[in-house]
Amino acid sequence: MKKLLLPVLFASFLANAQTTVFTENFEDITDLQDAGWTLYNDSNIPYDTYATAFPDAWRIIAWTNESGNKVASSPSWFSTITPADRWLITPAITIPANSTVSLEYFARSHDDSPYDDGFKLKISTTIKDKSAFSNIQTVDHAVNSSIVSLEPYTVDLSSYVGKTVYLAWVNDYTNGNLLSIDDIIISATSLGVSDVKKKNLSLYPNPTKDYFQLSNNRGKINVVKIYDISGILVKEMQVQNSGKYNVSDLKTGVYNVSVEDTKSTQNIKLIKK
CATH class of the missing domain: 2.60.40 (Immunoglobulin-like)
Incomplete structure (x- = not known):
């Protein structure tokens, strides 16, 4: 189920006027595209059993080493060594005006160096074509550890207030293994807060x-x-x-x-x- 523009204004939080704008933990959806996400796949054939596991660029999977926690995952291990180009794009997200806005999310690789996948986070304020996105964060190598043990990546989205945006996580690693994304949260806080x-x-x-x-x-x-x-x-x-x-x-x-x-x-x- 899509989770867009959730007006979470608790009575006890009115002093801070904090709102959860967007959240996704991949626990309640089974198909990314049915839930409004856009996937761009490359032409690469994933290695061995990954070919069956990943008919799409990204899939929601509960890995054994995640103790049942569901994550969105993408491979970069292919039958022929070549860079990945696998995109995971959110539904449209409207960023509230007159706010400071922050994004938090978790990301991990599933192998050790040199097979620890990296990725890019990109944003578009217009359309979902690849050419419309600009880079806002680069992670050369994500940590190979369970999500529960990690600290979140954070990005300030305050320069996009009042706009409708798309966010894209792009696995562009060469000859790695697996990349997983989880627990995406965008929060807005009124500028009136001291x-x-x-x-x-x-x-x-x-x-x-x-x-x-x-x-x-x-x-x-x-x-x-x-x-x-x-x-x-x-x-x-x-x-x-x-x-x-x-x-x-x-x-x-x-x-x-x-x-x-x-x-x-x-x-x-x-x-x-």
Whole structure:
């Protein structure tokens, strides 16, 4: 199912006016093209069993070394050594005006050097033809490690506010193995938010696997609420004497942590490994 322009404005987040513009974790869709994604394939024949596994440029697969986590994957290992040219393009995404906008996503290779795939992230503000895209990020070699152990790649999209864009992940590696992309999130925050206010709250460690701690200089913390990326409250915690907030029971993913103190409600993003 496509997930475009989700108006996730929680009552507790109104002070920050934060919106999730686009999100995809590849867990709820089975066919990329049916879900509105565009694929451009090269003429290369994937090596051995990859030829059957990848009839298209990219596919959604739950690899054994991803512990059941579904990712979008693309090969660069072909029967004849040649550069890959395999494109994964989002549906149209409208970037809100008067906002700062950030993109986060995870990417990994599935082999070690020199077979650790690299890729390019490109953007178009017009059409989905290859020639319309310009490069905004280059990764020469993605890390060969499970998504849950990685930190996300981040890109500032604030220069595209008010525009409708397409994003393309392009596997252009030569004689690698596999590349996977997962957990794509575009978030927008109103320009009316005070930068000073943002700095009043910090959360660490982040990403985290078991717990996090908070540093807040505005007032005494009353309650901490955690929302998933669809805006559902998944956990509510009172102030902890130990200073540690246990999140070991949460699923891997990205969450919004809402911290209510005596003066205001502040929000900060949490990445759960």
